[in-house]
Amino acid sequence: xxxxxxxxxxxxxxxxxxxxxxxxxxxxxxxxxxxxxxxxxxxxxxxxxxxxxxxxxxxxxxxxxxxxxxxxxxxxxxxxxxxxxxxxxxxxxxxxxxxxxxxxxxxxxxxxxx
Amino acid sequence: xxxxxxxxxxxxxxxxxxxxxxxxxxxxxxxxxxxxxxxxxxxxxxxxxxxxxxxxxxxxxxxxxxxxxxxxxxxxxxxxxxxxxxxxxxxxxxxxxxxxxxxxxxxxxxxxxx
Numbered sequence: 001x002x003x004x005x006x007x008x009x010x011x012x013x014x015x016x017x018x019x020x021x022x023x024x025x026x027x028x029x030x031x032x033x034x035x036x037x038x039x040x041x042x043x044x045x046x047x048x049x050x051x052x053x054x055x056x057x058x059x060x061x062x063x064x065x066x067x068x069x070x071x072x073x074x075x076x077x078x079x080x081x082x083x084x085x086x087x088x089x090x091x092x093x094x095x096x097x098x099x100x101x102x103x104x105x106x107x108x109x110x111x112x113x114x
Numbered sequence: 115x116x117x118x119x120x121x122x123x124x125x126x127x128x129x130x131x132x133x134x135x136x137x138x139x140x141x142x143x144x145x146x147x148x149x150x151x152x153x154x155x156x157x158x159x160x161x162x163x164x165x166x167x168x169x170x171x172x173x174x175x176x177x178x179x180x181x182x183x184x185x186x187x188x189x190x191x192x193x194x195x196x197x198x199x200x201x202x203x204x205x206x207x208x209x210x211x212x213x214x215x216x217x218x219x220x221x222x223x224x225x226x227x228x
Contacts, residue, residue: 004156033215042218042219042220042221043202048213048214048215049214055214056213056214088154090157097212098212099206099212100145100162103147103204105156105157105158107155107156110154
């Protein structure tokens with residue numbers, strides 16, 4: 001069974017640009033969560049999608065957005081990039097996003113802002 | 115203060131030694147997850163604990179949940195270099211309305227010297 005796949009693995013952008021990251025969940029998993037990991041703040045929850053609907057959102061500015069497609073694949077978009085957006089972005093999938101279902105993570109996308 | 119406190123922040127042990135990592139939540143715990151991460155990579159799911167007093171083991175790693183203290187411990191017996199990495203605990207603090215959100219501790223960096 002294939003795991004969670006994130007593309008690309010590495011990305012370099014400059015301030016002011018925008019970026020789109022992609023996540024393919026484990027087959028049969030309909031919930032996709034996105035996290036940002038930085039040395040200073042650790043792992044922080046961005047948002048969760050289930051059946052193409054955002055059900056939960058963390059405390060991040062509106063520059064961070066996402067969407068989910070009918071096949072459960074998800075994309076995350078960050079507009080007007082800032083230096084502080086440099087981070088490892090991780091997505092995780094679970095069957096239904098319930099607290100009693102483990103989330104399985106991808107290897108992440110390392111985003112560097114110059 | 116952090117919602118989820120892990121201790122210690124780092125740990126250096128000699129191969130063969132036992133060790134314990136603790137995770138304490140300031141909020142009600144509905145579920146507690148343990149993950150392992152190699153630097154710059156994704157999180158590998160280790161164990162999920164949901165009921166007070168629950169204890170689970172996987173190979174030489176055992177985790178326990180003390181629901182009253184809102185605390186979990188991860189114990190590694192006879193550590194090996196392959197156990198080295200960052201151990202993260204993640205908490206479901208919302209129960210039925212968690213919708214894919216886990217709150218994570220800052221992580222414990224484990225180094226095992228051969």
